[in-house]
Amino acid sequence: MNVLRTLAVPQGEAAFEVLPAVAQILGGEHDAVLPVPAADARETARLSDALHPDQPIDDGVSLVVATSGTTGTPKGAMLGADALRASGDATHERLGGTGSWLLVLPPHHIAGMQVLLRSVLAGTQPVIVDVSAGFDPAALPGAVAAMSGPRRYTSLVPTQLVKALGDRAAVEALASLDAVLLGGAATPAPVLAQATEAGITVVRTYGMSETSGGCVYDGIPLSGAQIRIDDGRVLLGGPMLASGYRGLPDHPAFAEPGWFRTDDAGAVVDGVLRISGRLDEAISTGGLTVVPQVVEAALADHP
8 A cells, every 4th residue: 555745845946856756646656645835844744734644545546635625624635646637638628738837826736736747747847936925927927938839828816817917017928828727716807807808818717626626617617527516516526536535534525426515606507617605605594595705796796
């Protein structure tokens, strides 16, 4: 049986050092890896206390990614090499082909790790920006200029996009990319409209550590991904799904084989997934379940 090992992942160009380990993750023939931030001893200790590295783990697991959900207690999504390859291949298929990737996210989280995984799958060298001191949009023009190949991509979170939209050179750099994946949180409609007007090809992603990152792009599932709505709750399935949580074999999120039970409320309308909010934030009133985000959106649209 394999063992779970920590992988200290540095920020900035030093992250290139972990690319051989990333290739081994995709190979699935070595011990499983738990990425931890190399420069943050406190967070490393917190993750280690919760996820128990140096202990045995199922041979089918290649990567354990910490995910806190809304509880604040880290859980470890156990991902196999097949799941990670399925995710990367489906991403490149949707985007129109493999390409060069720009990393401007913490590489020990799933979104940042996926940039490295996709780069290895594509056989391309990523361009890496150090965001340990925060995201600086002024770094984007030089980083994008350093990218090569016929297709170029990056992944951002909404707060980064908002900052970038305030910097003309950063906007021009992002607009030159073939796609900017945007995930991690809901993005206000005015921000999306501003980015689109500026010529940035934004692809809104939905997913989580338990699904190897984004598995639904602009509301449409990637190849192989599945969506099911159960009493207003979003369930996700497909080859990119985690096998479960580290040390939590009976967790209800994975109670149904082949499906992950999210805490998101949503609906599929004309084949497009629409997320309305979090079920764990919903309020029951007058026999109805009210999701705060829906009310907030309605108020924002009210003159």
